[in-house]
Amino acid sequence: MSSDSSKGFFERMRGVRDSAMEDLAKLTLAWTSSDSYQAINAAISRPALLAAGIFRKATESAMADLLARLNMPSREDVLALSQRLTRIEMVLDDLGAGMDQFHRGSSRQQRPAAREREGNGDRRQAAGPPAKEG
Amino acid sequence: MPASDAAAAPGLLSRLSTMAANLTKVTTTRAPIGQTPRQVIWTLNKATLFRYTPVVRDERRHPIPLLLVFALMNKSSILDLRPGNSFVEFLLQKGYDVYLLDWGTPGPEDAQTDLGDYVLEYLPRAIRKLKSFSGSAEFNLLGWCIGAMLSTLYASLRPSDGLKSLILLTAPLDFTQHDKISLARMTDERYFDVDRVLQAFGNMPAGLIDYGAKMLKPVENFVGGYLRLFDNLDNTKVVDSWHAMNTWVSDAIPLAGAAYRQFILDFYRGNKLVKGTLTVRGEKVDLRQVRASLLNVIGEDDHITPPCQSEGILEMVGSADKELLRLPGGHIGLMAGSGAAKVAWPKIDAWLSERSA
Numbered sequence: 095m096s097s098d099s100s101k102g103f104f105e106r107m108r109g110v111r112d113s114a115m116e117d118l119a120k121l122t123l124a125w126t127s128s129d130s131y132q133a134i135n136a137a138i139s140r141p142a143l144l145a146a147g148i149f150r151k152a153t154e155s156a157m158a159d160l161l162a163r164l165n166m167p168s169r170e171d172v173l174a175l176s177q178r179l180t181r182i183e184m185v186l187d188d189l190g191a192g193m194d195q196f197h198r199g200s201s202r203q204q205r206p207a208a209r210e211r212e213g214n215g216d217r218r219q220a221a222g223p224p225a226k227e228g
Numbered sequence: 229m230p231a232s233d234a235a236a237a238p239g240l241l242s243r244l245s246t247m248a249a250n251l252t253k254v255t256t257t258r259a260p261i262g263q264t265p266r267q268v269i270w271t272l273n274k275a276t277l278f279r280y281t282p283v284v285r286d287e288r289r290h291p292i293p294l295l296l297v298f299a300l301m302n303k304s305s306i307l308d309l310r311p312g313n314s315f316v317e318f319l320l321q322k323g324y325d326v327y328l329l330d331w332g333t334p335g336p337e338d339a340q341t342d343l344g345d346y347v348l349e350y351l352p353r354a355i356r357k358l359k360s361f362s363g364s365a366e367f368n369l370l371g372w373c374i375g376a377m378l379s380t381l382y383a384s385l386r387p388s389d390g391l392k393s394l395i396l397l398t399a400p401l402d403f404t405q406h407d408k409i410s411l412a413r414m415t416d417e418r419y420f421d422v423d424r425v426l427q428a429f430g431n432m433p434a435g436l437i438d439y440g441a442k443m444l445k446p447v448e449n450f451v452g453g454y455l456r457l458f459d460n461l462d463n464t465k466v467v468d469s470w471h472a473m474n475t476w477v478s479d480a481i482p483l484a485g486a487a488y489r490q491f492i493l494d495f496y497r498g499n500k501l502v503k504g505t506l507t508v509r510g511e512k513v514d515l516r517q518v519r520a521s522l523l524n525v526i527g528e529d530d531h532i533t534p535p536c537q538s539e540g541i542l543e544m545v546g547s548a549d550k551e552l553l554r555l556p557g558g559h560i561g562l563m564a565g566s567g568a569a570k571v572a573w574p575k576i577d578a579w580l581s582e583r584s585a
Contacts, residue, residue, distance in 0.1 A: 108459070115455070119447035126443055127410060136419040143421070146428035169336075176337035180273045187272055187353050194360050 243462045250467040254457065259468070259475040262305035264316050266328070270357040274332025277354045279361065280316055284323040290584035292392055293325040293362040295355065297375035300346070301437045301483045303476065304330045306564050307372070310472045315563060318573050324584065325362060329354045334484040339430040342486035343494075344509040347381045352389065359390060368584060369520075370395040370576075372563065373533065374491070377401060380501075380541075381508060384517045393521040393583040395576060396541075398533045398559050403499040405536045410444045415496050422492045432488040434480035444531050469566065502544065515541070521549040523579050525572065527562035528554055551579065 125131050158168045167175075270277035282289060296316070298304035307328065308316040319326050329351070334341060358367060367390055371379030376399030383394050406412045414420065425432065442449035453474070460466035483491075500506035506513040524542055526535045535554070542550050555562055555572050562572055 111455075115447060115452060119445070119452070122446050126446055127413065132413060132416065132419040140421070140424070143424045143428045147424060150428055173337045176335075177340070183272055184349060184353070187270075191353075191356050191360065198360075 246464065247461040250461050250464060254467060254471045259472040261310055261472050261475055262308045263311055264308045264314060269361050270354060272350060272353060274334060275350050276330045276332060277357055278328045278330065280320055280326040282325060283320045289323045289325055291364060292366050292368055292584045293327055293358055293364055294319065294368045294370060295358055296328045297369065297371040297379050299373035299375050300331050300487060301481060303479050303481060304328055306476050306560065309476065309564055315573060318569065322577050327358050333481045334431055336430050339485040341484040343490045346378050346487065347385065348509055351378065351382050352386060355389065366390045366392045368393040368580060372397040381513055383520055384513050384515055385508060385511055387517045387519050391520040393580065395523045396538065397525045397563060398527055398530050399538045400533045401541050402502045402537050403496055404502060408534055408536050410531060412496050414440055415492050417497060422489055426485045426489060431482040431485045434482045437483060438480045441532060515544040516546040518545040518547055520547060521583050522547040523551050523553060525553045525555060527557045527559055529557060530559045532559040
């Protein structure tokens with residue numbers, strides 16, 4: 095009996111909480127969708143972004159100086175190297191695909207020849223590895 | 229103590245101990261997501277093409293492979309959330325040969341990677357590998373969110389590349405009804421300086437993207453989700469599901485700076501795709517060039533990509549075989565929610581299976 099009543103109490107409390115949450119969600123959504131919210135957000139974020147940009151530029155230039163003194167590659171050098179590696183990877187990918195296509199083409203050419211040999215009764219040679227030339 | 233209360237005490241203790249164990253689990257561990265066996269068949273920079281291990285014999289499998297392309301700012305593991313609730317697992321069981329293009333996590337060196345790189349460098353190469361690996365000259369493509377946008381650009385720029393069917397899930401393509409799109413208001417030029425953000429960070433940071441998406445429904449995202457967890461803390465099944473989704477949500481990734489800039493300027497602000505003025509690497513994107521069979525799936529309760537952003541696209545493409553599928557659900561819940569396995573997945577399978585032979 096007592097557990098039933100406490101369960102009922104908690105259910106009622108949950109109902110009150112959920113309906114309060116729903117109202118709060120509608121209110122917040124109306125606020126975050128408004129122009130005034132976007133304007134406030136922009137007013138706060140603009141100086142923060144400006145400061146972050148200046149800080150980033152300053153640390154990068156200080157780091158570049160330090161790395162140059164230590165005769166080490168700068169961040170820019172490493173980033174450029176990475177981009178070049180990606181380009182090389184693309185060229186290798188194209189070459190690999192070209193090789194694949196070439197192999198498929200040559201194996202397609204070999205298959206009719208092998209079938210022709212099979213037709214002539216030379217089954218052993220057709221099933222075996224391709225004969226070496228020269 | 230009344231006798232009935234004394235009898236209930238062991239049950240209460242066990243419930244409390246389950247709640248404590250579940251709370252410890254969600255606060256101290258990451259849920260294991262993306263568990264379906266797969267192999268890497270191609271990589272380029274951070275992008276990886278996976279092939280999922282088929283579970284159906286060759287003769288019962290659909291001959292045309294299916295490539296999944298997810299968005300750029302979240303991990304693709306949402307497509308394979310957890311055993312029993314995985315779209316990939318479902319597709320494998322239905323006999324599809326499933327490939328997934330994972331874009332990876334861009335680093336500072338990828339800040340100049342733009343949509344042209346994704347659509348004309350990465351995607352065609354991954355597709356070339358898929359075709360050579362599967363031995364099929366044709367393929368089907370399923371894109372979700374920005375993945376759907378990239379797939380649309382690809383389908384219109386390379387219509388003769390063997391694409392048989394295209395499935396778009398919650399695709400942000402049409403920005404005509406600017407006022408109905410919450411993210412468009414948020415990124416309006418009066419309030420959001422995209423160049424300043426990229427000057428400060430290089431790439432668009434994952435935290436900012438996540439914050440922006442969550443602020444579209446702040447109470448639900450910052451409070452409601454945790455209250456749901458608290459209410460069901462003694463229900464391990466619900467907790468495991470929440471934990472898997474939370475692990476995925478909190479694992480956002482940055483978006484390459486140049487691609488993000490194009491996305492904001494050319495799509496959110498310029499609406500260039502629909503206006504017919506979009507160019508990618510100097511090539512004009514013409515939606516009438518999309519000739520593959522098209523299924524456009526829309527979530528009726530999607531607040532990130534509201535229906536108005538993609539429902540009109542059907543009239544603009546050149547495909548003769550096209551269909552609009554409106555389903556109940558939000559941007560992610562549509563495909564990864566508890567009802568997805570009963571509603572969205574079977575409908576997609578029914579459409580796709582006819583076009584995979």
